[in-house]
Amino acid sequence: MARQFSDALKENMKQGDGFLESENSVVTWCVGHLVSMSYPDKYDPALERWSLDTIPFIPEEYKYEVIGNVSKQFNIVKRLLNREDVDCIYICTDSGREGEYIYRLVDAMAGVHDKQRKRVWIDSQTDEEILRGIKEAKDWSEYDALSDAAYLRAKEDYLMGINFSRALTLKYSYSIKQYLKLDKCVLAVGRVMTCVLGIVVSREREIRAFDKTPFYRIIGQFELNGHSFEGEWKAVEGSHYFESPKLYKENGFKKREDAEALINAFKTPATNPETGLLEQRPCVLDSIEKKKETKNPPLLYNLAELQNDCSKYFKISPNDTLAIAQELYEKKLTTYPRTDARVLSTAVAKEIYKNINGLKGYGLCAPYANEILEKGMYKGIEKSRYVNDKQITDHYAIIPTGQGLGALGSLNPTAVKVYEMIVRRLLSIFYPAAVYQKISITTKLAGEKFFSNFKVLETEGYLKVAEYSFKKDKSAEKSADKVQGKDTEKETDKESEKESDKEGEEDVSADSGLFDELKSAKAGTLIKANDFILKEGETSPPKRYTSGSMILTMENAGQFIEDEELRSQIKGSGIGTSATRAGIIDKLDKIGYIKLNKKTQILTPTLLGEIVYDVVDNSIKSLLNPSLTASWEKGLTMVADKEISDDEYMKKLSDYITKWTNQVKQLRNQNAMYRYYDISKAFYKK
Numbered sequence: 183m184a185r186q187f188s189d190a191l192k193e194n195m196k197q198g199d200g201f202l203e204s205e206n207s208v209v210t211w212c213v214g215h216l217v218s219m220s221y222p223d224k225y226d227p228a229l230e231r232w233s234l235d236t237i238p239f240i241p242e243e244y245k246y247e248v249i250g251n252v253s254k255q256f257n258i259v260k261r262l263l264n265r266e267d268v269d270c271i272y273i274c275t276d277s278g279r280e281g282e283y284i285y286r287l288v289d290a291m292a293g294v295h296d297k298q299r300k301r302v303w304i305d306s307q308t309d310e311e312i313l314r315g316i317k318e319a320k321d322w323s324e325y326d327a328l329s330d331a332a333y334l335r336a337k338e339d340y341l342m343g344i345n346f347s348r349a350l351t352l353k354y355s356y357s358i359k360q361y362l363k364l365d366k367c368v369l370a371v372g373r374v375m376t377c378v379l380g381i382v383v384s385r386e387r388e389i390r391a392f393d394k395t396p397f398y399r400i401i402g403q404f405e406l407n408g409h410s411f412e413g414e415w416k417a418v419e420g421s422h423y424f425e426s427p428k429l430y431k432e433n434g435f436k437k438r439e440d441a442e443a444l445i446n447a448f449k450t451p452a453t454n455p456e457t458g459l460l461e462q463r464p465c466v467l468d469s470i471e472k473k474k475e476t477k478n479p480p481l482l483y484n485l486a487e488l489q490n491d492c493s494k495y496f497k498i499s500p501n502d503t504l505a506i507a508q509e510l511y512e513k514k515l516t517t518y519p520r521t522d523a524r525v526l527s528t529a530v531a532k533e534i535y536k537n538i539n540g541l542k543g544y545g546l547c548a549p550y551a552n553e554i555l556e557k558g559m560y561k562g563i564e565k566s567r568y569v570n571d572k573q574i575t576d577h578y579a580i581i582p583t584g585q586g587l588g589a590l591g592s593l594n595p596t597a598v599k600v601y602e603m604i605v606r607r608l609l610s611i612f613y614p615a616a617v618y619q620k621i622s623i624t625t626k627l628a629g630e631k632f633f634s635n636f637k638v639l640e641t642e643g644y645l646k647v648a649e650y651s652f653k654k655d656k657s658a659e660k661s662a663d664k665v666q667g668k669d670t671e672k673e674t675d676k677e678s679e680k681e682s683d684k685e686g687e688e689d690v691s692a693d694s695g696l697f698d699e700l701k702s703a704k705a706g707t708l709i710k711a712n713d714f715i716l717k718e719g720e721t722s723p724p725k726r727y728t729s730g731s732m733i734l735t736m737e738n739a740g741q742f743i744e745d746e747e748l749r750s751q752i753k754g755s756g757i758g759t760s761a762t763r764a765g766i767i768d769k770l771d772k773i774g775y776i777k778l779n780k781k782t783q784i785l786t787p788t789l790l791g792e793i794v795y796d797v798v799d800n801s802i803k804s805l806l807n808p809s810l811t812a813s814w815e816k817g818l819t820m821v822a823d824k825e826i827s828d829d830e831y832m833k834k835l836s837d838y839i840t841k842w843t844n845q846v847k848q849l850r851n852q853n854a855m856y857r858y859y860d861i862s863k864a865f866y867k868k
Contacts, residue, residue, distance in 0.1 A: 183211070183274075183307065183512060184202065184209050184210065184211040185202070186307050186312065186512070186514075187209050187274060187312055188202045188204075188207075188209045189309070190309040190312040190313055191204070191207060191209075191313075191316075193205070193206055193207055195207075195209065199258065200254070200255050200258035200259075201258060201262055208262055208265075208268065210258060210259050210262050211255075211259075212255070212259065212275065212284055212285075212288060213252050213255055214252075214284070215249060215252075215284055215287070216248060216249060216252050216255060216256040216259065216284070216287070216288050216291075217246050217247065217248055217249065217256070217287035217288055217290075217291045218246065218247065218249050218287075219244060219245070219246055219336060219337075219340050220244075220245035220246060220247045221344075222236075222239050222344060224245050224247065225241060225245060232348050232351065232352055233352070234349070234352050234847050237344075237345050237348050237349055237843050237847075238341075238345050238839050238840045238843040238844065239341075239344055239345060239348075240341060240345075240836050240839060240840070244337065246287060246290070246291060248291060256288070256291070256292075259288060259292065260288075260291070260292035260293075263288075263289070263292050263294045263297070264292065264293070264294060268297065269297065269298060270297065270298040270299075270300065271294070271297050271298070271299045271300070272300050272301075272302050272316060272319055273285045273299060273300065273301045273302060273322055274302040274304075274315070276518075276520070277302075277303045277304055277305070277518060277576060277577065278520055278576050278577075278761060279328055279331055279332045279335065279576075279759070279761075279818075279822070280332065280761055282301075282325055282328050282329050282332050283329070283332035283333065283335075283336065286329050286332070286333070298321075299321070299322040300319035300320065300321060300322060301319055301320055301321070301322045301324065301325050302315040302316055302319045303315060303319075303320075304518070305517045305518050305530075305577055305578065306511065306514065306516070306517040306518065306583050307511060307512060307513075307514045308514050308583050308585050308586075311583075327821060327822050327823070327824045328822045330821050330822070330828040331818045331819070331821040331822040331828075333828070334818060334821060334828055334831055334832065334835070335818055337832070337835070338373060338814065338818075338835055339372060339373055339374075341835065341836075341839050342371065342372060342373045342805075342839065343370075343371065343372055345839050345843045346371040346802060346805070346839075346842070346843065346846075347368070347369055347370055347371045349801075349843050349846040349847065350369040350371055350797055350798070350801060350802075350846060351367070351368050351369045353801070353846060353847075353849060353852065354369065354797050354801075354852060354855065355367040355368060355369060356852075357852050357853075357855065357856070358790075358793055358797075358859075361793075361856070361859050362789070362790065362793070369794055369797065370773055370775075371794075371798065371802075371805065373805070373811060373814060374736075374757055374758045374762065374766050374811060375766050375769060375770055375775075376794075376798055376805045376806065377757055377805065377806060377807070377808055377811040378732065378736065378757065378758075378766055378767065378770060379770055379775050379776065379787070379791055379794065379795055379806075380795060380798070380799075380805075380806035380807075380808075381727070381732070381735060381808065382727060382732075382770075382776050382785050382786070382787050382791070383787045383791060383792055383795040385724060385726060385727060386726070386786060386787050386792075388723065388724055389723040389724060389726065390865065392721075392723035392724070394720045394721055394722070394723075395430060395436075395720060395721045396436075396718065396719070396720045397430035397431070397434035397435065397436060397718075397719055397720065397721070398434055398435045398436075398437070398438050398440075398441035398716055398717070398718055398719075399414060399415070399433055399434045399441070399716075399717040399719060400414075400415040400441055400444060400445060400714055400715070400716060400717070401413070401414055401415070401714070401715045401717055402414075402415060402448075402625065402627070402632045402711060402713075402714050403711075403712045403713045403714070403715065404465065404625055404632070404709050404710065404711055404712065405709060405710040405711075405712055406467075406696070406699050406700070406703065406707075406709045406710075407699050409695055409696040409699050410696075410712070411634055411636075411696060412634060413623070413625045413632030413633055413634040414433055414632060414633050414634070415433065415444075415630060415631070415632050416432045416433045416631060416632075416633055417429055417432045417433075417630075418432065418631055420629065420631070421629070421630055421631065422629060422630070423444075423630075428440045434719070438716070438718070441716055442716060444630075445714045445716060447628060448463065448627060448628060448630075448711070448714050449714065450463075451463070452628070462711070463627055463628050463711070464627075464708060465625060465626070465627045465708065465709050465710065465711040466625070466626050466627075466705075466706055466707065466708055466709065467623055467624070467625060467626075467703055467704070467705055467706065467707045467709060468624040468625060468626035468631060468705060469623065469624040469705050470621065470622075470623050470624075470700070470703060470704070470705055471621070471622045471623075472619070472620070472621050472701065473620050474617055474618065474619060474620065474640070475617070475618040475619075475620045475637065476615040476616065476617050476618075477615055477616045477617075477618070477643075477645075478567075478615045478644075479568075479610040479611045479613060479615070479643075479644040479648070480607065480610070481524035481525060481567070481568065481579070482524050482525060482526070482568065482579035482580065482581060482607055482608060482611065483524070483579055483580045483581075483603070483604055483607050484521050484522050484523055484524045484579055484580065484760065485503075485504065485507065485519055485520055485521060485522070485580065485760040485761075486522070486733045486734055486736075486737040486760060486763070487524065487734070488503060488507060488519075488580060488600070488603070488604070489503045489504070489729075489730055489733045489763075489764065490730035490731060490733055490734050491603060491730070492506075492596075492600060492603075492730065493728050493729050493730025493731070493733075493783045494728070494730055495599075495603075495650075495652075495653075496596050496599065496600075497780075497781060497782065497783050498596065498783070499729050499764070499767070499768065499778065499780075499783065500729050500730065500732075500733050500763060500764035500767060500768075501764040501765065501767075501768045502596075503600070503764070504519065504520075504764045506596065506597045506600050507519035507580065507600070509593070509597060510593075510597065510600065510601055510604070513586050513589040513592075513593075514583055514585045514586030514589070515582060515583060515585070515586040515587070515589060515590070515601055516580055516581065516582055516583060516601070516604055517577070517578070517579075517580055517581050517582075517583060518577045518580070519580055520577070520759075520760045520761040521576065521577040521578065521579060521580060521760060522575065522737070522756075522759075522760050523573055523574045523575065523577060523578050523579050524573070524579050525567075525568055525569055525570045525573050525574065525578065525579055526563075526564075526568060526569045526578045526579060526581070527569070527571055527574055527578045528564050528569055528571055530578055531563050531564040531568075531569040532564060534560055534563065535555065535560050536584060537581060537582060537583060537584040537608070538551050538554050538555055538560060538584065538609070538612075539551070539555060539584060540582075540583065540584020540585050540587070541582060541584050541605060541609070542555070543587050544582075544587055544605060546602055546605070546651055547602075547605050547606060547609055547647070550609045550613075550646075550647050551609065554609065554612045554613075559612040559613070560612050563611065563612065566611070568611045575819075580604055581604065581607075581608045582601070582604055582605045582608060599650070599652045602650060602651060602652070603650065606647055606648055606650065607648075609647050610644040610647045610648050611644075613643055613644035613646075613647055614641070614643045614644065615641075615643050615644065616639065616641060616642060616643040616644060616645045617639075617640045617641035617643065618637045618638065618639055618640060619637060619638050619640045619697075620635070620636070620637040621635070621636045621637070621697070621700045621701065622634070622635045622636075623635075623636075623700065623703075625709065627711055636696075636697060636700060638697055726784050726785060726786060727784070727785045728782070728783040728784055728785065729767055729778060729783045729785060730783060732767060732785055733763050733764070733767075735757075736756050736757040736758055736763050736766075737756040737757075737760075737763070738756060739755070739756045739757045739808045739809065739811065739812035755812050755813075755815040755816035755819055756812055756815065757808055757811045757812055757815065758815070759815070767785070770791070774788055774790050774791070775787065775788060775790060775791035775794060776788060776791050788866075789862055789863060789866040792862040793858075793859055793862060796855065796858040796859070796862070797855065800849075800851060800854075800855065800858070801845075801846050801849060801851075802842045802845075802846060804842070817831050817834070818831070
């Protein structure tokens with residue numbers, strides 16, 4: 183990245199040891215963090231030994247130190263920052279909270295004084311954006327509030343990690359070590375990681391406790407002028423079974439024999455009151471509803487959405503997706519990846535034709551880029567839902583720059599596909615919505631009603647752009663357009679998985695003939711009932727999280743909060759940040775608290791993870807609360823936005839650490855925990 187800055191400056195830079203230099207400028211770099219917070223033993227050697235007597239540990243002033251294995255680069259940077267002939271320092275670390283923190287630590291540790299410091303804030307690595315960032319760089323003091331939030335985030339993770347990990351390890355590690363027959367056992371606890379562990383364990387226990395309920399649906403097979411279709415029976419108002427205790431839900435019976443009895447009733451001829459003869463029961467189209475349904479292009483990608491889609495399509499971890507997104511950014515192909523926004527800024531929207539123009543050289547999507555430019559479809563986009571300055575904090579959504587296409591050949595196949603996804607997502611927003619014709623019909627037989635839904639694509643709209651070239655099986659994409667299961671108790675049909683997904687809705691191709699018949703049919707039309715099929719299903723438990731769905735869950739922590747006012751307060755603040763979420767999942771996997779299946783990306787807890795969960799649940803329960811974790815993140819955002827002071831935040835943090843550390847010290851529940859361990863262990867027997 184430093185080389186890209188030096189190239190953009192076009193100053194004939196010469197390579198030095200850890201820097202580049204021209205007549206006018208010096209460019210140097212960090213390698214991630216060069217400085218970190220010191221461990222407690224640097225405050226007092228006695229603190230190296232873990233003891234309940236020395237916690238809570240909350241220093242009045244925090245100590246920092248240079249990280250040993252990067253000390254050479256730190257000393258190079260320190261020397262350059264303090265050179266007499268350097269009068270202005272441009273801070274070009276990542277445009278975000280962590281990037282701010284990285285430089286502030288270096289600046290403080292290097293003892294920089296009497297220099298002008300300017301903050302470069304950019305959204306992509308293109309030469310134009312780099313030069314704009316340098317030209318428009320603001321005095322670094324403009325970012326003091328962001329720096330305050332960054333320091334607080336580090337102190338929060340440090341204090342919770344040091345105090346809670348020590349407290350819980352000292353209380354419970356011996357019993358856990360003995361129980362699991364481990365050589366050693368240190369309990370790792372953190373503000374975000376413990377909360378994520380809690381979500382994974384809670385879901386696993388929901389699945390275990392789930393009691394499958396069988397149920398029996400009735401599907402009618404009907405015929406209209408030679409065209410066959412199906413309808414699902416439901417016990418709606420007017421039905422003989424309306425609100426009957428025999429029902430599982432309105433569309434299914436608890437017992438097979440009740441469903442079979444109703445089928446027999448449908449098949450049994452009825453006496454014609456006029457002739458007195460037995461005849462097949464009359465079957466009529468009771469109602470027909472026709473309407474149009476539109477499907478708008480989705481919002482643009484932020485990191486969480488991209489990680490979720492990559493987990494789904496390519497079965498890669500959020501960390502792998504972040505690495506790909508970072509590579510695309512560094513090769514000038516896309517904009518800054520660590521963003522929560524899914525919209526563009528007004529300023530970028532006004533210049534978006536430049537990005538589209540560059541994509542004329544991208545073969546897969548060149549026809550769409552040309553069409554958008556030739557027809558002026560990009561005009562007025564700033565007035566759409568895809569542009570909203572209020573929804574952007576640090577950066578707008580991830581989009582292609584339209585540059586760097588020559589680098590595509592150097593990418594691995596998955597990265598090439600990720601780039602295609604990002605390009606198609608952007609180009610989609612300039613196309614109209616897809617439009618479906620939808621017909622819903624109700625069929626009436628013997629006082630009971632059957633329901634059928636049909637829809638066909640009338641106008642393709644953006645869908646022609648959104649179809650990925652790498653998707654061999656298009657049915658998965660199309661199934662998103664169907665009406666899916668009703669709730670978490672989605673049925674699984676034993677005869678056919680697809681059948682249960684339809685839930686009575688069926689897509690009919692436009693030339694099938696049936697759709698034309700339905701369009702002209704009228705209520706009261708007599709139709710033929712050919713047969714009735716019993717479909718056995720059963721409720722299914724909630725699904726385990728995948729790495730991708732967990733990222734979205736962390737982003738949308740408000741879903742765990744029932745109180746609407748509180749939910750609105752933490753809107754926009756999830757568990758962790760776009761930059762850290764992938765690392766949290768990876769860390770939990772590495773320390774053996776959860777297991778990430780590399781092939782499926784499904785997350786499950788380990789026995790050790792469940793034991794740690796139970797320990798926390800019986801000691802510092804609030805650490806498992808997603809809404810509390812999200813509220814801490816919201817507080818950091820409020821510090822960055824100058825809505826509260828860093829002193830206010832630090833006071834609340836110190837009080838929280840002190841209260842819960844002291845509470846753990848007083849606990850005497852080690853022996854009582856064994857019954858929890860035993861319950862979990864039963865599910866891990868080989």
